Amino acid sequence: MSNNPEIVKESSMVMQKEMIANNYDQLTSTAETGRKVVSTFVPGNLNELIMCFGLLNNLPEINAIQNGMRKKSGAMIMDAERSGHSEDVCTYVKSDIGQMSKGNVAPNGKPMPPPDLLLLSYTGCFTFMKWFELLRHEYGCETVMLQVPYTGAGEITDNMRDYVVKQLKEDVIPALERVSGVKFDIDLLRENLRRSAEAEDNLVWVLESAKNIRSPIDAYFGGVYYIGPIFTAFRGTQDAVDYYRVLRSEIETRLAEQKGPVTPEGDMQEEKYRLVVEGPPNWTSFRDFWKMFYDEGAVIVASTYTKVGGVYDQGFRHDPDRPLESLAEYCLGCYTNRNLPNRVNMLVDYVNEYQADGLLINSIKSCNSFSAGQLMMMQQVEKRTGKPAGFIETDLVDPRYFSAANVKNRLESYFQMIEQKRSKTEAA
Amino acid sequence: MKCYIGIDLGSTTTKAVIMDEHGEALGHGITNSRSNYDTASRVAKMEAVISTRFTLFRHRLERVPELKGDISGLLADLERSFRLELFLEQLEDLHQTCSKNVDTVPGIDSSEAVHEALEEIFRNLAKTLEELFAPGAERKSDFFRDLAGSVYMQVSEDVARQTGLSYDPLLNIYDKSIIEVENRPPSANLDEKFLAALDRVTREKRIDEKLLRKPIEDALKEEIEECYTVGTGYGRVRLPFPKENIRSEILCHGLGAHLMYPGTRTVLDIGGQDTKGIQVDENGIVANFQMNDRCAAGCGRYLGYIADEMNMGLHELGPMAMKSTRTVRINSTCTVFAGAELRDRLSLGEKREDIIAGLHRAIILRSMSILSRSGGVSDEFTFTGGVAKNEAAVKELRKLVEENYGDITINIDPDSIYTGALGAAEFAKRSGIEKPLH
Amino acid sequence: MATEDIIERCTGLYEDLDFTAARQWKDGAPDRKVIGYMPIYVPEEIIHAAGMMPLGVVGGGDQMEVIHGDAYYQSYICRIPRSTIELGVTGKLDFLDGMLFPSICDVIRNLSGMWQLIRPDMYVQYFDVPQNFEDGVGGEYYVRELEHLRDGLAALAGRSISDDDINQSIAVYNERRRLVREIYKLRAETPWMVPTSEVYLLMRAGLVIPVEEHIQIMKEYLAAAPGEDRPLRDACRVVISGSFCEQPPLNLIKSIEMSGCYIVDDDYMLGNRWLLNDVATDGNPLEMLSDAFLHHSADTAAKYCARKEDVGQYLLQSVKDNNAEGVIFAAASFCDPALLERPMLADRMSEHGVPHISFKYAENSGQMQPIREQAGTFADTLKLWS
Amino acid sequence: MTITAGIDVGTGAIKAVLFESEGDDNKWLARRNFRVRQRDPLKLARTAFEEVLEEAGIAEDDVHYTATTGDGESIPFATGHFYSMTTHARGAIYLEPDARSVLDIGALHGRAIKIDGRGKVLTYRMTSQCASGSGQFLENIARYLGIAQSEIGPLSLQADDPENVSSICAVLAETDVINMVSRGITAPNILRGIHLSMAGRLAKLLRVVKAEDGVVFLSGGLALDEGLLAALNDSMEKMNLKIEAKNHPDSMFAGAIGAAVWGSYRYHKLLEQGVLAKAS
Numbered sequence A: 001m002s003n004n005p006e007i008v009k010e011s012s013m014v015m016q017k018e019m020i021a022n023n024y025d026q027l028t029s030t031a032e033t034g035r036k037v038v039s040t041f042v043p044g045n046l047n048e049l050i051m052c053f054g055l056l057n058n059l060p061e062i063n064a065i066q067n068g069m070r071k072k073s074g075a076m077i078m079d080a081e082r083s084g085h086s087e088d089v090c091t092y093v094k095s096d097i098g099q100m101s102k103g104n105v106a107p108n109g110k111p112m113p114p115p116d117l118l119l120l121s122y123t124g125c126f127t128f129m130k131w132f133e134l135l136r137h138e139y140g141c142e143t144v145m146l147q148v149p150y151t152g153a154g155e156i157t158d159n160m161r162d163y164v165v166k167q168l169k170e171d172v173i174p175a176l177e178r179v180s181g182v183k184f185d186i187d188l189l190r191e192n193l194r195r196s197a198e199a200e201d202n203l204v205w206v207l208e209s210a211k212n213i214r215s216p217i218d219a220y221f222g223g224v225y226y227i228g229p230i231f232t233a234f235r236g237t238q239d240a241v242d243y244y245r246v247l248r249s250e251i252e253t254r255l256a257e258q259k260g261p262v263t264p265e266g267d268m269q270e271e272k273y274r275l276v277v278e279g280p281p282n283w284t285s286f287r288d289f290w291k292m293f294y295d296e297g298a299v300i301v302a303s304t305y306t307k308v309g310g311v312y313d314q315g316f317r318h319d320p321d322r323p324l325e326s327l328a329e330y331c332l333g334c335y336t337n338r339n340l341p342n343r344v345n346m347l348v349d350y351v352n353e354y355q356a357d358g359l360l361i362n363s364i365k366s367c368n369s370f371s372a373g374q375l376m377m378m379q380q381v382e383k384r385t386g387k388p389a390g391f392i393e394t395d396l397v398d399p400r401y402f403s404a405a406n407v408k409n410r411l412e413s414y415f416q417m418i419e420q421k422r423s424k425t426e427a428a
Numbered sequence B: 001m002k003c004y005i006g007i008d009l010g011s012t013t014t015k016a017v018i019m020d021e022h023g024e025a026l027g028h029g030i031t032n033s034r035s036n037y038d039t040a041s042r043v044a045k046m047e048a049v050i051s052t053r054f055t056l057f058r059h060r061l062e063r064v065p066e067l068k069g070d071i072s073g074l075l076a077d078l079e080r081s082f083r084l085e086l087f088l089e090q091l092e093d094l095h096q097t098c099s100k101n102v103d104t105v106p107g108i109d110s111s112e113a114v115h116e117a118l119e120e121i122f123r124n125l126a127k128t129l130e131e132l133f134a135p136g137a138e139r140k141s142d143f144f145r146d147l148a149g150s151v152y153m154q155v156s157e158d159v160a161r162q163t164g165l166s167y168d169p170l171l172n173i174y175d176k177s178i179i180e181v182e183n184r185p186p187s188a189n190l191d192e193k194f195l196a197a198l199d200r201v202t203r204e205k206r207i208d209e210k211l212l213r214k215p216i217e218d219a220l221k222e223e224i225e226e227c228y229t230v231g232t233g234y235g236r237v238r239l240p241f242p243k244e245n246i247r248s249e250i251l252c253h254g255l256g257a258h259l260m261y262p263g264t265r266t267v268l269d270i271g272g273q274d275t276k277g278i279q280v281d282e283n284g285i286v287a288n289f290q291m292n293d294r295c296a297a298g299c300g301r302y303l304g305y306i307a308d309e310m311n312m313g314l315h316e317l318g319p320m321a322m323k324s325t326r327t328v329r330i331n332s333t334c335t336v337f338a339g340a341e342l343r344d345r346l347s348l349g350e351k352r353e354d355i356i357a358g359l360h361r362a363i364i365l366r367s368m369s370i371l372s373r374s375g376g377v378s379d380e381f382t383f384t385g386g387v388a389k390n391e392a393a394v395k396e397l398r399k400l401v402e403e404n405y406g407d408i409t410i411n412i413d414p415d416s417i418y419t420g421a422l423g424a425a426e427f428a429k430r431s432g433i434e435k436p437l438h
Numbered sequence C: 001m002a003t004e005d006i007i008e009r010c011t012g013l014y015e016d017l018d019f020t021a022a023r024q025w026k027d028g029a030p031d032r033k034v035i036g037y038m039p040i041y042v043p044e045e046i047i048h049a050a051g052m053m054p055l056g057v058v059g060g061g062d063q064m065e066v067i068h069g070d071a072y073y074q075s076y077i078c079r080i081p082r083s084t085i086e087l088g089v090t091g092k093l094d095f096l097d098g099m100l101f102p103s104i105c106d107v108i109r110n111l112s113g114m115w116q117l118i119r120p121d122m123y124v125q126y127f128d129v130p131q132n133f134e135d136g137v138g139g140e141y142y143v144r145e146l147e148h149l150r151d152g153l154a155a156l157a158g159r160s161i162s163d164d165d166i167n168q169s170i171a172v173y174n175e176r177r178r179l180v181r182e183i184y185k186l187r188a189e190t191p192w193m194v195p196t197s198e199v200y201l202l203m204r205a206g207l208v209i210p211v212e213e214h215i216q217i218m219k220e221y222l223a224a225a226p227g228e229d230r231p232l233r234d235a236c237r238v239v240i241s242g243s244f245c246e247q248p249p250l251n252l253i254k255s256i257e258m259s260g261c262y263i264v265d266d267d268y269m270l271g272n273r274w275l276l277n278d279v280a281t282d283g284n285p286l287e288m289l290s291d292a293f294l295h296h297s298a299d300t301a302a303k304y305c306a307r308k309e310d311v312g313q314y315l316l317q318s319v320k321d322n323n324a325e326g327v328i329f330a331a332a333s334f335c336d337p338a339l340l341e342r343p344m345l346a347d348r349m350s351e352h353g354v355p356h357i358s359f360k361y362a363e364n365s366g367q368m369q370p371i372r373e374q375a376g377t378f379a380d381t382l383k384l385w386s
Numbered sequence D: 001m002t003i004t005a006g007i008d009v010g011t012g013a014i015k016a017v018l019f020e021s022e023g024d025d026n027k028w029l030a031r032r033n034f035r036v037r038q039r040d041p042l043k044l045a046r047t048a049f050e051e052v053l054e055e056a057g058i059a060e061d062d063v064h065y066t067a068t069t070g071d072g073e074s075i076p077f078a079t080g081h082f083y084s085m086t087t088h089a090r091g092a093i094y095l096e097p098d099a100r101s102v103l104d105i106g107a108l109h110g111r112a113i114k115i116d117g118r119g120k121v122l123t124y125r126m127t128s129q130c131a132s133g134s135g136q137f138l139e140n141i142a143r144y145l146g147i148a149q150s151e152i153g154p155l156s157l158q159a160d161d162p163e164n165v166s167s168i169c170a171v172l173a174e175t176d177v178i179n180m181v182s183r184g185i186t187a188p189n190i191l192r193g194i195h196l197s198m199a200g201r202l203a204k205l206l207r208v209v210k211a212e213d214g215v216v217f218l219s220g221g222l223a224l225d226e227g228l229l230a231a232l233n234d235s236m237e238k239m240n241l242k243i244e245a246k247n248h249p250d251s252m253f254a255g256a257i258g259a260a261v262w263g264s265y266r267y268h269k270l271l272e273q274g275v276l277a278k279a280s
């Protein structure tokens, strides 16, 4: 995570780095190993199932993030726009398509193999559907659709669950069998799910450690690292179990030592503001963006972005006893598959339970799934918590939409407003 | 005298307010935000000092029994004459700069003819400017650039036609020179100009010079001591100030509006390239705010583009829109395309004033959305920023506020453009009294 | 009635942001209910069978001033949800007894939640549709969703809705579908006789009046249109694609025609043509509706296309059937489905040598100059060089 | 022999030309180019029309076809109107027979048009609404910096360390520039920065229309800006576009020329069809 030589790397960071490197190495050596690759999305990511077939899991969103953080996405997006993709649509898609046209080089510098199967888990985002149609347009490979109905009325109905399970049985599993040549073994799946649940327990503990005043973690900028393994190709692996065990013990130590969150410039000093953040971060200026917070003593104590690949802190666990049903429920329960009233409830609870000073929304141009309606959510959360909300706008991986001066101006005003309000409450 | 200064470095204009230790605003100054922010804040501050001097004159003159009752007129005359002195000096500077620049502008066949034309233009300019500063005359703007510029354009077009010179190089010379001139704050001694203005007024008005000279000289002797300065506004990061001397413009506008109207609960500020909706509590503390997003559509600059396009002064837009009888619906408030939209409409045969009225409504509609986003409009409602000077905008705003929020007191101060600077000055006073700057 | 009168009536309906016709219908009897729905498609038959009137809501167009709607949406989101919210917040939709938000994109999806937040007392449903087109999988899911919709509406109506009720409604809607097809066919054959600006208004009228009245209007139009004396102009034939949700301003449609293009097919207000054929009226109605949805429905970007080869075939077929010379991709700005799909469709057209251009619009676009410029150049090219 | 007039009503300038054609041979008789600068474009168009007639010594009644293009749709004395891309394409071929694509860079827009050897528009792409890379913007900035229009190019060529201008919106870009000036960035570097940002966008358009062969012909008001031309050739090279952009001293007239030439073609078409249109 940190490239800063003065900072001692925590062992969880080293572990994660190795896991990721290892995964990219496996992906880019399929020519030698003959392993097959499935591409799929973070929300509704069926890693446990994919593992049952010995397939490798490639997540284009993660590639886009990697390219964003390495400041390569800008050129890729422009490439895609040049080839006729609209400037209005999600930049993850364009970054992915641009990466392809630039030789499809993985972040480890080696060429990425074309996928053998596109597993279109249509969960919580419309763009996913067209994204994989576009990839199919380019690769011409097999595509299997898993439609995850939106929980428009706020709950998972039997019809939804049955529909997802049925698609798993009749379409997804047969496709995975076909591509891999491996027969489906439900016991293997149960085994994977058990490991998922174990890792999930520790992840939830870590995220909730931010309830402490003087939080030992930043649940957004740090949080995106903590969710890495569980949201991607590692859920259900022993590596993930180990990672979360180590991570938890590190945070336990920080807590005991009364330390604040780690930042790229060392431990954070004073905790001046506690915020809940809604919306994904900006990746192209991730460090600069983060710095605008820790320089001012702002800690993010809870965020919804860390729930896109699964909402675990509200009680859901993968369940080895109901393997396919629990996979279905996992998909149905992902953050962006929840209706707006539910998202508002979650945010209100976060502000209250984590004793936050307010809600900050980072509205992402790319992502209608997150962004459409955020302003109404903001109003509702303000009304129900009485805490002030802030609003900034950036984009995921399009550097043209990160205006540092603009964001900084708003954040400063927001922090000063919290400060002013607080000094008034103290005076009263 | 201990003074506290607030500077609002806006995207279009830079404003300064000088406050004394009792919280009375003594003077304010404004200037175009120009290429150099340092110069802009220096000029704004100088203007505020000038305005403070006039306040001090007033204080002194009020104590002259013989003058009873006639101070305001007298001060206005003094100020007018003083401005003219300043302008004439700048005009002279501009003249010399233009002459100097003749040879650096391409496309000139005979520099001699151009020099001659310039002489003619500046003769005319001096005359027109003096007329503009005659008692009772109306001015389009108080900025040298605007006044000199529009006269220059007119005169040079005539001169170009008469002499057969081409118009573009003349304009280019102006464009080039005005920047240089603007970036040179008036050099000569201000006190001298005050006294020269005094002479002119006493001559014009046949007032006994002796009555005035002493109080004015006394006022000029009073020291204006800069104790603490706070900067705000768009360009605040460029101010040569330490961080603790900088406040966000949201807080400053909130506080400034509260100082002007203590009952304020909602503030709308429309500046050059941002529009802010601010909710404040009974102490002027900001409870919530929203700004326009990254798109600068529908902000004050929009009106600037329109005025340029129509070859009018900003001052004239409002009155023209007030003449409208039916409003044309304008949907795009993109500043850049404002001109195109305008031409589009004109070519469809719509009337100018109706289009302009539509444009005003479009701006206000957009700020209504920002207000709605920030939590609506509560009583009392204060409208600040440059656009608050525009009567047509104000009219639309009143209408829409009433339609959407009912009966609400709407405050608009003639000096509302200084709201941010006033807030900043108050912050300066608070900080300065706590811990004076060394 | 002459077409002019018919179109005048339709224009009146189009401009009426208070939905007076629907309000009047509702006031006609004490227990009448009106259910709003958004693009693209809901099975109106079920609403009709409940004795209710479906009301199509497609935003506020270019005549509405949007204040609160803009407060709820960032600048990078299309217009239709903001003007729809404005309609809601300003009370123009207060007479509705329910709102349906069909699955089309994330914006409408999230709007369903916003509606629940601003109208907690109302019957608000997100109406999901299958993207899996197998009878046993997507079909089964869909039938159960239809049952859920039927039961919800029945509860709202305070009476049950029988299969017979629905079958009868299907018959009514079959007739509407036939007439719509006929008008489209007539326009494709003689576009100078049936300008698109008129067809558009006729179709728009169907959103806001009872279906029986719409049927009547269309019949009258079909009777009157051939009697009009309208000269054939030197224009080219184009298909419009990508305008299935947010609607362009009428001026835009007129500008396209004025700059020398005859529109011979389009996807404006596709809801009334979504099911391509008659739906059987003698079986289990929900299964029949499902069958029509899965196997005989129109195509748009909001639908998943299971096979690579099939992408764009629907549009290509329309170009062929209607003898079109080119395709204009006209999508709403920030419309994810349409804009994501467009490169694939454009490739398909190029493969088959169909010329195409593309531009974006908003329901309140005011500047037609760029549109005329593009459509005009397209028409110039097709004309000067063919 | 056919006499045709072409009038291009632009946002920044009005261009009028007069042609005499005989078969495929088009002879250029007269021209006018008026900057609009806050004057009424339609009146200026009339003046320009009258002046070209006067220069060529031709009476208005002897003109066979008066074709408008650009924003000239509503000009009352025109016989017909052609849309800009159609006319710029034709004008480009007239001035530069090797042109296979046109970049029309005007006050508020940029367009890339791919054409064939006969001047047929194959595909095109326009810059989107938010465009800091427009002529208007450059003009505003130049005025702001006190630089004459004609100096922009030469100054830009002197840049040694061009500044990055990234804002998409011209209003915000204006502020960026103000910031640059106060940071002491020199005018050449600022101008070059703007040129590069515009060029990047324009080259992107060329890529999208797949301009791959022949000459890229610059037309429109900014065609003669050498700084922009240089920046454009740089950008194209960076994007691996192996074609060269060129302008022509008469580049600004491309639209008007195209209109006049098409006017003559159309005149003969109409003559054949027996529907003779006449200027009113």
Ligand SMILES: Nc1ncnc2c1ncn2[C@@H]1O[C@H](COP(=O)(O)OP(=O)(O)O)[C@@H](O)[C@H]1O
Pocket (backbone or CB within 6 Å): B009, B010, B011, B012, B013, B014, B033, B233, B234, B270, B271, B272, B273, B274, B299, B300, B301, B302, B303, B304, B314, B315, B318, B384, B385, B386, B387, B388, B389, B390, B417
């Ligand atoms: N006299 C006036 N009449 C109308 N509008 C004015 C007037 N003076 C300034 N404005 C408007 O106010 C805007 C500048 O407002 P201001 O609050 O100074 O902005 P900023 O703080 O961003 O510089 C200008 O763009 C202009 O549109």
Ligand SMILES: Nc1ncnc2c1ncn2[C@@H]1O[C@H](COP(=O)(O)OP(=O)(O)O)[C@@H](O)[C@H]1O
Pocket (backbone or CB within 6 Å): D009, D010, D011, D012, D013, D014, D033, D035, D070, D105, D106, D107, D108, D109, D135, D136, D139, D149, D150, D220, D221, D222
């Ligand atoms: N005669 C000229 N000299 C220098 N620059 C010019 C001239 N004419 C036009 N321009 C520049 O070109 C821009 C647009 O020109 P114009 O051809 O009118 O555009 P369009 O026709 O596309 O509207 C102007 O804003 C100006 O910057």
Ligand code: SF4
Pocket (backbone or CB within 6 Å): A090, A091, A092, A093, A124, A125, A126, A127, A128, A336, A366, A367, A368, A369, A370, A396
């Ligand atoms: S729209 Fe949002 S959820 Fe969908 S792919 Fe893009 S970033 Fe992800």
Ligand code: SF4
Pocket (backbone or CB within 6 Å): B294, B295, B296, B297, B298, B333, B334, B335, B336, B337, D129, D130, D131, D168, D169, D170, D171, D172
């Ligand atoms: S160019 Fe216009 S629409 Fe674009 S950001 Fe600027 S003001 Fe907004």
Ligand code: SF4
Pocket (backbone or CB within 6 Å): C078, C079, C080, C081, C104, C105, C106, C107, C108, C245, C246, C332, C334, C335, C336, C337, C338
């Ligand atoms: S216009 Fe497009 S993005 Fe907007 S609501 Fe409709 S389908 Fe969704």
